[in-house]
Amino acid sequence: MVSGKPIFLLFCIVLVFSDLSGVASKSTIEPCSNSDSCNSLLGYTLYTDLKVSEVASLFQIDPVSLLTANAIDISYPDVENHILPSQLFLKVPISCSCVDGIRKSVSTHYKTRPSDTLSSIADSIYGGLVSADQLKEANSVSDPSVLDVGQSLVVPLPCTCFNGTDNNFPAIYLSYVVKPVDTLSGIATRYSTTITDLETVNALGGPAIKDGDILAIPLSACPSNFPKYASDYGLMVPNGSYAITSSHCVQCSCVPGSRNLYCTPASLAVSCSSMQCKNSNLMLGNVTMQQSSAGCNVTSCNYGGFVNGTIITTLSSSLQPRCPGPQLFPPLIAPPTVVGPNSLFAPAPSPIESGGPGATIPNTVVPSTGAVLGYPPANGPTGSFSGNSNSGASSLVNSFTRFPVALVVALLLKGMSSFSL
């Protein structure tokens, strides 16, 4: 009778270890209760050389949004056909919905090609952001060895919003696939956060992370304050980057170290409604200052959201102790052609991290040619920034994507306790 127990225990241990050394990975899950969507980012590493437009279409987002989210200069001629190098790490802005009580993105579809398998789509094409099992389940694939070419698969992608805040500061969350060389402290340093914060956000019991886990990394961001009926309600621009909105008419930026969203006309070659503030000669983004004995009277024409095809502008005046300096802009980078030596093993610090302090580069996100004409509107079907961040749910659930691990641990504990009796 008793002799059976050690064998059972051994069996459990073998199961646990074989499972942990296998593909069991963990991702952070955010429960949600309302149908509002919110803005989020995916950390994506290119599996091969791809055009900007190809990366955008993999995620069904606007190419301009992809570029601006990575502070890549969109004024380069024909930038949407620029070829980005394999292994480049990009932040992909996506809309995060609430499906069956948890936050996830389900707006991405993938059309299968001849040599595709569920694992090549999951691990390679989507860089581990989805698993073969999740693809199988989301598409009710009965026999994964038989994929019809041209079949459209839903690609469920991980995302979290946590009410657009982290420790009560505005934040946008990056879903990040852990690489073999990553450590939690390295990730914390790279993204200007702390180990403790990452542990809290992801409900980690300790700093141990492993290849394939998906972490939610809070990035400091500039929030917007648009009315709920604006189509870009909830717009959130990560520290050091840009966003394009109002049907490509308006671009907003977030300078490192600031939480003030700053919006100006985008000057892409599209026709736009008026961007002048009412009862004033100021245009969107214009600031005038008047020094007086009482202080500095600062008047600015600000962006207030995109409502029914109209660009809302609001004029505001305030008396400040000192006149502000010139408006800073996040540094822009040229469309990347090579991946730095480190980034094969660790994702390239995104332009945001490598940028240092904001630089004054007025009007640099303005195309020198009409090459970027004709993108779908930023608030079109891609809806990359048209969601909102007003999720009610903020508690965390950390789940093993493969329940056998938990089950086996429970069995193991049960086995141990009965063995000790």
Ligand SMILES: *[C@@H]1O[C@H](CO)[C@@H](O)[C@H](O)[C@H]1NC(C)=O
């Ligand atoms: C107002 O903003 C427009 C558009 O950005 C710019 O062209 C113009 O120079 C600005 N005017 C002033 C006075 O700052």
Ligand SMILES: *[C@@H]1O[C@H](CO)[C@@H](O)[C@H](O)[C@H]1NC(C)=O
């Ligand atoms: C600040 O300037 C604006 C426009 O120049 C003016 O309308 C407003 O009355 C001024 N406010 C103060 C406190 O001087």
Ligand SMILES: *[C@@H]1O[C@H](CO)[C@@H](O)[C@H](O)[C@H]1NC(C)=O
């Ligand atoms: C937008 O337009 C629709 C119909 O054209 C109207 O019912 C709605 O009130 C408008 N919304 C706002 C905020 O103006």
Ligand SMILES: *[C@@H]1O[C@H](CO)[C@@H](O)[C@H](O)[C@H]1NC(C)=O
């Ligand atoms: C913004 O990003 C810079 C690096 O790009 C970083 O040094 C800074 O700490 C970030 N700001 C905040 C508030 O996180």
Ligand SMILES: *[C@@H]1O[C@H](CO)[C@@H](O)[C@H](O)[C@H]1NC(C)=O
């Ligand atoms: C969400 O954030 C807003 C401010 O952005 C705050 O007023 C609200 O209480 C937060 N809600 C939850 C559930 O944390």
